[in-house]
Amino acid sequence: xxxxxxxxxxxxxxxxxxxxxxxxxxxxxxxxxxxxxxxxxxxxxxxxxxxxxxxxxxxxxxxxxxxxxxxxxxxxxxxxxxxxxxxxxxxxxxxxxxxxxxxxxxxxxxxxxxxxx
Amino acid sequence: xxxxxxxxxxxxxxxxxxxxxxxxxxxxxxxxxxxxxxxxxxxxxxxxxxxxxxxxxxxxxxxxxxxxxxxxxxxxxxxxxxxxxxxxxxxxxxxxxxxxxxxxxxxxxxxxx
Numbered sequence: 001x002x003x004x005x006x007x008x009x010x011x012x013x014x015x016x017x018x019x020x021x022x023x024x025x026x027x028x029x030x031x032x033x034x035x036x037x038x039x040x041x042x043x044x045x046x047x048x049x050x051x052x053x054x055x056x057x058x059x060x061x062x063x064x065x066x067x068x069x070x071x072x073x074x075x076x077x078x079x080x081x082x083x084x085x086x087x088x089x090x091x092x093x094x095x096x097x098x099x100x101x102x103x104x105x106x107x108x109x110x111x112x113x114x115x116x117x
Numbered sequence: 118x119x120x121x122x123x124x125x126x127x128x129x130x131x132x133x134x135x136x137x138x139x140x141x142x143x144x145x146x147x148x149x150x151x152x153x154x155x156x157x158x159x160x161x162x163x164x165x166x167x168x169x170x171x172x173x174x175x176x177x178x179x180x181x182x183x184x185x186x187x188x189x190x191x192x193x194x195x196x197x198x199x200x201x202x203x204x205x206x207x208x209x210x211x212x213x214x215x216x217x218x219x220x221x222x223x224x225x226x227x228x229x230x
Contacts, residue, residue: 109160
């Protein structure tokens with residue numbers, strides 16, 4: 001069965017420090033991968049999505065970046081964190097070809113709670 | 118991508134049936150309707166998905182009228198553990214290779230004893 005791993009679960013970082021969040025998927029190949037952020041309250045904001053190794057699409061201009069060095073690995077990074085980067089970060093995956101795996105949807109990781117101080 | 122509108126919050130009592138309606142007036146021909154449930158500090162969890170008419174699984178039912186401009190998530194006999202935020206999403210999941218789904222603000226359901 002497919003599983004998605006996201007770590008760390010919580011992180012407290014000072015302003016100006018770098019960030020690296022990692023997400024890996026097991027049990028599937030060629031997944032679509034996504035990074036979402038959820039600020040205090042509700043609403044998930046799509047940050048990045050990737051349809052293949054090295055292919056990254058950015059949805060929101062910011063000081064964050066994403067990379068996909070391997071098929072099932074997705075990394076969210078920042079060189080210098082801002083206070084506004086605090087939030088709940090979620091990684092998700094979906095199948096590339098929905099016709100082969102109905103019903104179609106995202107599977108989310110357990111999330112990383114980032115607090116920038 | 119079709120924009121969705123759903124109530125910000127709803128209250129219910131244990132044992133009642135809860136219906137959450139989502140409006141998506143600009144839904145496209147290839148769009149599917151998907152509902153997710155999210156508990157605090159957890160990732161959203163897939164509940165149900167449909168294209169038209171009615172879909173039922175062990176958790177919920179999804180009603181979609183013929184014009185597909187709205188959909189209703191029905192939760193039978195809710196319990197306290199159904200207290201969560203429910204998201205309605207509309208997206209092209211067949212012809213759009215990225216399968217990108219956009220989350221709205223969701224509906225915060227509060228179930229009381």
